[in-house]
Amino acid sequence: MSVADPGKVGETPIVSISDVRVEYGVGADTVLALSNVSLRVLPRTFLTILGPSGCGKSTLLNLVAGFAAPTSGSVLVEGRPVSGPSVRRGVVFQDSAALFPWLSVADNIAFGLRVSGRPREEVERRTAAALELVRLTAFANRYPSELSGGMRQLCAIARALVMEPPVLLMDEPFAALDAMTRERMQAQLVEIWERIHVTIIFITHSVDEAIYLGDEVLVMSGRPGRVLKRLPVNLARPRSPTSAEFNAIKKEALESLAFNPNQVPNKE
Amino acid sequence: MKLLTSSNARHGLLRIAVLASLVAAWHFAVVVGQAGGGFIPAPGAVVRALLIWIGLPIGEGGQYAGTWAPAAMASTGRVFAGFLAAAALAIPLGILIGRYRIAADILDPVIQLLRPVPVSAWVPFSMVFFGIKPAAAIFLVAIGTFFPIVLNTIAGARHVSDLHLRSAAMLGASRWRTLTHVILFAAMPSILTGLRVGMGLAWVLVIVAEMVAVKSGLGYELWNSYYYSRMDIIVAVMVSIGVFGFLSDQLILLISRRLLAWHKATDK
Numbered sequence: 001m002s003v004a005d006p007g008k009v010g011e012t013p014i015v016s017i018s019d020v021r022v023e024y025g026v027g028a029d030t031v032l033a034l035s036n037v038s039l040r041v042l043p044r045t046f047l048t049i050l051g052p053s054g055c056g057k058s059t060l061l062n063l064v065a066g067f068a069a070p071t072s073g074s075v076l077v078e079g080r081p082v083s084g085p086s087v088r089r090g091v092v093f094q095d096s097a098a099l100f101p102w103l104s105v106a107d108n109i110a111f112g113l114r115v116s117g118r119p120r121e122e123v124e125r126r127t128a129a130a131l132e133l134v135r136l137t138a139f140a141n142r143y144p145s146e147l148s149g150g151m152r153q154l155c156a157i158a159r160a161l162v163m164e165p166p167v168l169l170m171d172e173p174f175a176a177l178d179a180m181t182r183e184r185m186q187a188q189l190v191e192i193w194e195r196i197h198v199t200i201i202f203i204t205h206s207v208d209e210a211i212y213l214g215d216e217v218l219v220m221s222g223r224p225g226r227v228l229k230r231l232p233v234n235l236a237r238p239r240s241p242t243s244a245e246f247n248a249i250k251k252e253a254l255e256s257l258a259f260n261p262n263q264v265p266n267k268e
Numbered sequence: 269m270k271l272l273t274s275s276n277a278r279h280g281l282l283r284i285a286v287l288a289s290l291v292a293a294w295h296f297a298v299v300v301g302q303a304g305g306g307f308i309p310a311p312g313a314v315v316r317a318l319l320i321w322i323g324l325p326i327g328e329g330g331q332y333a334g335t336w337a338p339a340a341m342a343s344t345g346r347v348f349a350g351f352l353a354a355a356a357l358a359i360p361l362g363i364l365i366g367r368y369r370i371a372a373d374i375l376d377p378v379i380q381l382l383r384p385v386p387v388s389a390w391v392p393f394s395m396v397f398f399g400i401k402p403a404a405a406i407f408l409v410a411i412g413t414f415f416p417i418v419l420n421t422i423a424g425a426r427h428v429s430d431l432h433l434r435s436a437a438m439l440g441a442s443r444w445r446t447l448t449h450v451i452l453f454a455a456m457p458s459i460l461t462g463l464r465v466g467m468g469l470a471w472v473l474v475i476v477a478e479m480v481a482v483k484s485g486l487g488y489e490l491w492n493s494y495y496y497s498r499m500d501i502i503v504a505v506m507v508s509i510g511v512f513g514f515l516s517d518q519l520i521l522l523i524s525r526r527l528l529a530w531h532k533a534t535d536k
Contacts, residue, residue: 112440115442
């Protein structure tokens with residue numbers, strides 16, 4: 001199914017996924033991870049993808065990131081087919097061990113600028129700005145192992161955003177955090193997103209997180225992953241998870257998830 | 269420089285007590301018990317021989333007086349020359365073999381065939397090839413230390429986290445930058461393990477080589493003093509080798525601690 005935002009017809013989508021199918025393995029062991037998935041994301045959108053564990057939502061993200069290729073169908077970003085990872089598509093992984101443990105926070109953030117040979121002055125200026133953006137300036141010289149889980153993910157966000165990618169892909173980045181830290185991180189992420197021009201695709205299995213963060217919530221079914229529903233969230237930020245409007249959307253999301261008898265979303 | 273790793277004062281005292289009682293046992297066995305029939309020197313005689321050898325103006329002097337430093341420097345120089353040559357070859361090669369299938373297919377069989385040949389079996393070959401010269405010792409040290417360094421580097425390079433490789437890719441690192449900025453560092457704990465094992469072997473090999481194939485150095489003095497029936501010098505050489513081996517190991521540990529400050533933090 002293909003859903004274009006009716007209010008913005010004519011605007012060119014930054015991410016465009018058409019009839020994507022992903023299979024793993026060969027012969028009788030073939031697993032169908034994604035089936036007939038189509039999706040368009042307009043620039044500057046905060047899209048959350050909600051689905052049960054193992055529904056192929058990480059696979060979908062890996063396709064956009066360029067870490068995997070579809071069995072059939074096409075994945076276009078900025079109008080061009082994705083053929084591999086790129087600095088135009090930043091990634092924040094679920095596991096904060098993705099940070100380079102041998103580099104300090106500042107050096108982790110500067111990594112992308114350094115390996116692309118930017119002048120020293122530019123590296124320092126942009127690294128300082130990214131540290132400021134995620135409020136880690138005071139921890140610039142610490143190693144990742146000396147930070148809390150939440151701070152590590154902020155560092156991972158800064159490491160990706162310092163490259164100024166038009167698209168930021170986030171794969172359950174707060175799943176490993178405790179509930180209170182997670183809420184703080186969600187609020188901070190919205191704040192960051194409001195300050196810069198970036199399209200975010202954010203994977204989660206938490207209904208509350210998906211609705212709190214997203215302009216739109218894409219609800220996916222269990223394996224094989226399909227798009228069940230696309231819910232617009234037209235609520236002003238910061239959102240209150242206890243408001244009536246919030247809960248109306250939550251009800252809708254839970255109902256569409258419940259369509260699949262095997263799938264129960266993880267409760268928070 | 270802090271040489272002793274345990275800072276516990278009681279452990280320090282016990283350590284000294286064990287060492288002192290060993291020396292005391294040696295002294296009483298030789299002086300009181302007449303062990304060795306007069307051929308085994310007492311600790312006091314060894315210390316005296318060592319001090320004269322080093323060049324202190326006590327007693328007769330003789331042919332050994334003041335020749336310690338040139339011998340020690342010759343051996344140390346050969347250890348480090350062979351060790352550094354081996355490391356310079358083994359680390360890049362190990363990373364290539366660990367990361368690239370082609371390199372592994374071509375080079376792994378050669379390494380696996382050469383590795384079972386004991387390094388001591390290389391002695392006649394190196395004597396023919398290099399003659400009775402220092403180069404023979406350097407060659408032997410290099411051959412012997414090459415294998416632990418290359419094998420540990422391969423293991424380290426093979427086990428680089430996929431998350432780090434993906435991170436590097438989405439931050440725009442080229443293949444080459446990924447090797448020099450990610451894989452080299454991720455493999456560093458393994459590489460340093462290889463270097464430490466290699467350094468231990470290097471001292472064994474330099475002594476073997478100098479006893480047979482070189483006319484200078486501690487190994488040469490060791491064999492020479494046997495011909496002159498100077499048991500006090502034999503033991504003094506053994507003590508010297510032990511001290512140099514210990515100091516070399518401490519040097520590698522010191523470098524490891526510097527390079528792996530992040531790794532220590534991860535271990536916590």
